[in-house]
Amino acid sequence: MSNTNRNTKLFPISLLIIFILVFISSTMLAEKEDGIGEIQGKLDDISEEEIRILESLFIQAQEIEELEREKQRITEDMDIMKKGTQNLEELIHKETTDYKNKLELLEQILKSYQRMGPSTYIEIILDSDSITNFLRRVNTLRDLTKNTGELLESIDESREKLSMEKSKLDEKLESMKQKEKELQKNLSKKLELAKEMEEYLSSLEGDRAHYQERLDNIVEMMNRIGIMISDITEEFTHIIEEGNLPEDGVKLRFASGGVRGTIDEEVFNSIIQSNSNLPEIILHFNSNNVEMEMPQANLVLIGDFFVIDGHTIKFQVEEGRLYTILLTKETIEDFFKGGYFTFNLEPLIGRNTLESVETKKGYIELIV
Numbered sequence: 001m002s003n004t005n006r007n008t009k010l011f012p013i014s015l016l017i018i019f020i021l022v023f024i025s026s027t028m029l030a031e032k033e034d035g036i037g038e039i040q041g042k043l044d045d046i047s048e049e050e051i052r053i054l055e056s057l058f059i060q061a062q063e064i065e066e067l068e069r070e071k072q073r074i075t076e077d078m079d080i081m082k083k084g085t086q087n088l089e090e091l092i093h094k095e096t097t098d099y100k101n102k103l104e105l106l107e108q109i110l111k112s113y114q115r116m117g118p119s120t121y122i123e124i125i126l127d128s129d130s131i132t133n134f135l136r137r138v139n140t141l142r143d144l145t146k147n148t149g150e151l152l153e154s155i156d157e158s159r160e161k162l163s164m165e166k167s168k169l170d171e172k173l174e175s176m177k178q179k180e181k182e183l184q185k186n187l188s189k190k191l192e193l194a195k196e197m198e199e200y201l202s203s204l205e206g207d208r209a210h211y212q213e214r215l216d217n218i219v220e221m222m223n224r225i226g227i228m229i230s231d232i233t234e235e236f237t238h239i240i241e242e243g244n245l246p247e248d249g250v251k252l253r254f255a256s257g258g259v260r261g262t263i264d265e266e267v268f269n270s271i272i273q274s275n276s277n278l279p280e281i282i283l284h285f286n287s288n289n290v291e292m293e294m295p296q297a298n299l300v301l302i303g304d305f306f307v308i309d310g311h312t313i314k315f316q317v318e319e320g321r322l323y324t325i326l327l328t329k330e331t332i333e334d335f336f337k338g339g340y341f342t343f344n345l346e347p348l349i350g351r352n353t354l355e356s357v358e359t360k361k362g363y364i365e366l367i368v
Contacts, residue, residue, distance in 0.1 A: 055325045057215050060197045066330040067190040074183045081176050088169045095162045218322065222331070225297050225322075228279065229335050235277050236341045250348050258355065261348065261366040268364075287361045290315060292341075298323050301332075305364060308342065310353040315341040 202208065251262045265285040272281050284291040292301040292315065303317040317336060320327035345354060345366065352368040359365075 053211060054214055054218065057197065057200065057211065058218055058325050059328070060193055060200070061215060061219060062328045062331050064190055064193050064197070065334075066328065067186055067193070069330070069334065071183065071186050071190070074179055074186065078176060078179050078183070081172055081179065085169065085172045085176070088165055088172060092162065092165050092169065095158060095165060098158055218325075221297065222322070225299060226335050228297070230338050232278060232281070233336070233339055233341055235275065236343060238344060239271060239275055239278075259352070259368050261368065262360075262363045263348075263366070264363045285359055285362055285364055287359070289318075290359055290364075292317075304359055305357045307354055307357055311346040311349060312342055312344050313354070313357050315343075 250267075253260050253262075265283050268283050268285075269281075272278060272283070279297075280295055282293040282295070284293065289302055289304050292303075293299075294301075300321050301317045302319040303315055305313045306316055308314050317332050317340065320332050320335075349366065349368050354366060354368055356367045357364055358367070
């Protein structure tokens, strides 16, 4: 078969694979959006009074969730400490055995010295029957003395090392005690918050089941949003490509500090909207921050852009709200545990190095 025919067959197969991958990615995202939309439908008719009550409940739920994450972190730290403690104990046992063996060896050498006495060494040297024999015996005694000195130094080193390892072990054990106290404190606080939530729900009397269901819906939505944000983070890394930019998308001008380029929020939003793998996302550039709105999830994330290398910026989120409910810092951090949204601007700036980025009203300014 000729290379031409082989390439002709491979080309449609490659297209088919790409089509399948794009279809699967789009389908998975659509399923996530449908799931969020379904939950949102249960929350659409929520009243201001319900929002006020749910906000209080949700803050408590976030605090309990953060305590659960903290408990997990402490438990993991303690597991690492336990392994470290076991390793130290094994090392101390080995060093102790080595130290004892060296002491026993030194004891035997000293006993030999004592039995033979200094006159014996002189006799050994003087009994030499030739110069060669004399020098050999002198060197042997010198090596014996040197080896004894090295053994003494080795014993001192072993003793110091053993002392250091024991100090490390004491520190590890003390740290473990502190972690255990933190864990107990964490569990007590979690139980206290759970009790407060239970009491608050009980005070709602006949509406308890209603609010419990609403709260469960919000918590489920938060979980789905976390998964969606993870997918968006991955998609954003390669969203800006030359083909997605209008010719006048980046406005360049020369300034005293270097070249400055501006991108309007409309251009940024059009790039995002052109990607079929992303849900509806609207960026609002303000003079001191950036708002990222996700209407389908009633979610608003507020933060700013920061340069992380010579051609990439990240959107670091500082605040967030679901409906009118404020999200805690810990909840936001959990959303972005896999990393914040990043944008590779290399297609825009080429080989130039991005020095800084500034957010203005309606646009961002890149300094290269």
